[in-house]
Amino acid sequence: MTVFALDSLPHPIVQAPMAGGPSTAALAAAVGEAGGLGMLAAGYRRPAAVAEEITTLRGLTRAPFGINLFAPPALAPDAEALERYAERLTGEAERQAAEVGVPRHDDDGWAEKLAIVAEARVPVVSFTFGCPPAEAVAALHDAGAAVWATVTTPGEAVEAAAAGVDALIAQGVEAGGHRGSFDDGRPGDLGLLALLQLVAAAVELPLVATGGLATGRSIAAVLAAGARAAQLGTVFMRTPEAATSPAQRAALQEDAPTALTRAFTGRTARGIVNRFLAEHAGEAPAAYPDVHHLTAPLRAAARARGDAGALNLWAGQAYPLATEEPAGDLVRRLAAEARDALREAVARAAP
Amino acid sequence: MTVFALDSLPHPIVQAPMAGGPSTAALAAAVGEAGGLGMLAAGYRRPAAVAEEITTLRGLTRAPFGINLFAPPALAPDAEALERYAERLTGEAERQAAEVGVPRHDDDGWAEKLAIVAEARVPVVSFTFGCPPAEAVAALHDAGAAVWATVTTPGEAVEAAAAGVDALIAQGVEAGGHRGSFDDGRPGDLGLLALLQLVAAAVELPLVATGGLATGRSIAAVLAAGARAAQLGTVFMRTPEAATSPAQRAALQEDAPTALTRAFTGRTARGIVNRFLAEHAGEAPAAYPDVHHLTAPLRAAARARGDAGALNLWAGQAYPLATEEPAGDLVRRLAAEARDALREAVARAAP
Numbered sequence: 121m122t123v124f125a126l127d128s129l130p131h132p133i134v135q136a137p138m139a140g141g142p143s144t145a146a147l148a149a150a151v152g153e154a155g156g157l158g159m160l161a162a163g164y165r166r167p168a169a170v171a172e173e174i175t176t177l178r179g180l181t182r183a184p185f186g187i188n189l190f191a192p193p194a195l196a197p198d199a200e201a202l203e204r205y206a207e208r209l210t211g212e213a214e215r216q217a218a219e220v221g222v223p224r225h226d227d228d229g230w231a232e233k234l235a236i237v238a239e240a241r242v243p244v245v246s247f248t249f250g251c252p253p254a255e256a257v258a259a260l261h262d263a264g265a266a267v268w269a270t271v272t273t274p275g276e277a278v279e280a281a282a283a284g285v286d287a288l289i290a291q292g293v294e295a296g297g298h299r300g301s302f303d304d305g306r307p308g309d310l311g312l313l314a315l316l317q318l319v320a321a322a323v324e325l326p327l328v329a330t331g332g333l334a335t336g337r338s339i340a341a342v343l344a345a346g347a348r349a350a351q352l353g354t355v356f357m358r359t360p361e362a363a364t365s366p367a368q369r370a371a372l373q374e375d376a377p378t379a380l381t382r383a384f385t386g387r388t389a390r391g392i393v394n395r396f397l398a399e400h401a402g403e404a405p406a407a408y409p410d411v412h413h414l415t416a417p418l419r420a421a422a423r424a425r426g427d428a429g430a431l432n433l434w435a436g437q438a439y440p441l442a443t444e445e446p447a448g449d450l451v452r453r454l455a456a457e458a459r460d461a462l463r464e465a466v467a468r469a470a471p
Numbered sequence: 472m473t474v475f476a477l478d479s480l481p482h483p484i485v486q487a488p489m490a491g492g493p494s495t496a497a498l499a500a501a502v503g504e505a506g507g508l509g510m511l512a513a514g515y516r517r518p519a520a521v522a523e524e525i526t527t528l529r530g531l532t533r534a535p536f537g538i539n540l541f542a543p544p545a546l547a548p549d550a551e552a553l554e555r556y557a558e559r560l561t562g563e564a565e566r567q568a569a570e571v572g573v574p575r576h577d578d579d580g581w582a583e584k585l586a587i588v589a590e591a592r593v594p595v596v597s598f599t600f601g602c603p604p605a606e607a608v609a610a611l612h613d614a615g616a617a618v619w620a621t622v623t624t625p626g627e628a629v630e631a632a633a634a635g636v637d638a639l640i641a642q643g644v645e646a647g648g649h650r651g652s653f654d655d656g657r658p659g660d661l662g663l664l665a666l667l668q669l670v671a672a673a674v675e676l677p678l679v680a681t682g683g684l685a686t687g688r689s690i691a692a693v694l695a696a697g698a699r700a701a702q703l704g705t706v707f708m709r710t711p712e713a714a715t716s717p718a719q720r721a722a723l724q725e726d727a728p729t730a731l732t733r734a735f736t737g738r739t740a741r742g743i744v745n746r747f748l749a750e751h752a753g754e755a756p757a758a759y760p761d762v763h764h765l766t767a768p769l770r771a772a773a774r775a776r777g778d779a780g781a782l783n784l785w786a787g788q789a790y791p792l793a794t795e796e797p798a799g800d801l802v803r804r805l806a807a808e809a810r811d812a813l814r815e816a817v818a819r820a821a822p
Binding site: 132292293309312318321331332341379469 | 478483643644645660661662663664665667668669671672682683684685686688689691692693694695696697699728730787788789791792809810812813814816817819820821
């Protein structure tokens with residue numbers, strides 16, 4: 121069995137793993153069946169649920185697929201800063217008729233999930249929030265997996281290459297959801313095209329580009345920049361296969377700006393600006409996943425009440441271009457548009 | 472005489488106007504002779520000097536060229552905030568053995584410069600810092616000019632289209648130097664690829680892409696994204712034709728991060744992080760050009776002392792990829808690399 125190679129994909133489109141809601145086995149299956157690469161999100165889920173979802177996906181498709189794991193968090197954060205932030209959330213707790221959560225510095229079931237994806241021989245295992253340790257990379261290689269790391273700076277790319285990964289997901293600052301930066305104290309702020317150029321100059325690994333890609337033209341752009349594929353997340357959030365909440369589906373049809381914030385989880389992430397983000401941006405410490413656990417009950421209550429003002433409305437900068445269509449149709453349309461865009465650009469650029 | 476059309480350029484490369492230093496007639500001439508579009512920077516200069524430089528450039532080349540004007544600033548800013556910032560600069564003034572400058576809310580000779588470029592029948596007139604008024608656009612059209620506006624959001628693109636401009640310079644957040652945002656109180660933060668997609672969905676005008684473009688591959692990328700040309704600034708700063716200061720040339724060979732700041736001029740701009748930026752980021756009010764005049768004597772003294780720690784080291788996010796080579800060679804090399812990258816992407820994307 122050979123390791124999954126990006127060039128074997130019928131279409132150069134990877135569906136981004138969107139932990140905490142939108143990702144489903146149905147979405148990954150639809151993308152894989154259409155010729156893209158579907159991804160499951162292991163983050164936030166119980167290890168047993170991860171194993172089940174892999175089995176479910178394999179019942180839906182024989183196409184190769186991937187799964188994304190959160191690298192373990194760094195040292196436990198400043199307890200006092202966390203306490204102060206918890207106090208700032210008491211008003212929100214009253215509004216939602218809920219309690220502020222108990223902060224916890226867990227590792228999202230790191231060792232168990234690693235064992236599960238190796239045991240299940242998942243074709244592609246990607247990481248975010250840190251460099252996978254070289255031993256984990258080696259163990260996954262032994263299990264037949266291709267290993268990808270998410271990077272936001274050329275320095276992170278060099279570190280991931282040294283750990284032995286097979287490809288890099290270069291995440292531009294345009295991306296929705298969490299920044300994949302290794303050190304969230306200094307999250308990378310490079311736009312996608314700048315990042316692709318700097319990473320390509322630093323390492324030889326194949327690149328998957330992600331961040332603000334919502335059209336065939338933008339996929340064509342990153343391919344021309346040298347990436348082997350484009351990873352798209354937000355654009356899949358309005359598909360029927362995604363488990364996106366109704367409040368978030370509604371927000372994606374507006375055009376409010378997005379911003380980076382640690383307010384929801386303690387780790388820098390991009391979401392549509394709403395009341396909670398505006399009120400608490402700048403207050404939250406760099407304390408992931410502690411702050412995630414602190415705000416989780418408030419967000420759950422807001423979701424139940426349909427209060428989009430207190431939800432984490434993760435979205436990339438190009439989110440107004442997301443459309444409502446079946447995921448497979450979307451993959452085929454975007455791939456065709458990307459090819460047309462490249463051919464048009466070649467014709468126009470001919471000397 | 473027909474108005475200058477982007478498709479008439481032998482190479483889809485525009486040299487960004489870099490006011491306040493690097494831009495010279497020699498640089499614009501070298502770019503134009505090589506088949507790109509050279510640009511002069513009218514900003515910060517006396518009107519008579521602008522007229523002279525146009526004459527100088529025409530003595531060097533018959534190639535078409537452009538010139539960039541600063542749109543007039545908005546209402547005068549908060550005088551107290553300005554006073555507070557002046558007080559914060561007293562330590563720096565002592566260090567540089569200079570005086571803090573006198574703030575001034577001038578319009579950079581707007582009316583005189585408009586008259587000069589119309590009278591001189593400059594082929595392309597671009598604007599930054601605001602939407603050119605419809606009357607100015609009409610007057611320039613009467614003078615045979617193509618009029619371009621710099622935009623950072625789809626909203627600004629719609630406004631500029633309504634003013635009658637012929638093309639838009641879409642400036643991503645990766646760009647070095649000043650953001651061209653119409654309202655610096657809310658500067659656009661869109662990465663270049665996200666911006667190109669959103670602007671293309673909002674208006675039909677031809678687009679020139681700018682921000683963090685330093686390689687042929689990145690030029691190929693924006694052409695695939697639908698832009699008609701790429702505007703590059705930082706990458707020209709190390710050419711022998713540019714009047715870039717020795718301190719800045721040295722800084723461009725390091726790899727310190729860049730950041731956005733109002734500390735030097737009162738308007739958001741991207742520069743390499745140095746001592747002054749780190750000390751004063753977040754302190755300066757949105758007060759352009761008032762703060763520019765406040766810090767100008769300090770920066771002049773620092774430049775004379777060779778103290779790069781107090782200079783505005785404008786640079787785009789991909790600045791470490793800038794090379795030292797003649798500007799004409801650079802244009803030809805980048806254009807050839809862009810064409811190769813597009814052909815390679817088409818071949819790889821073939822179904």
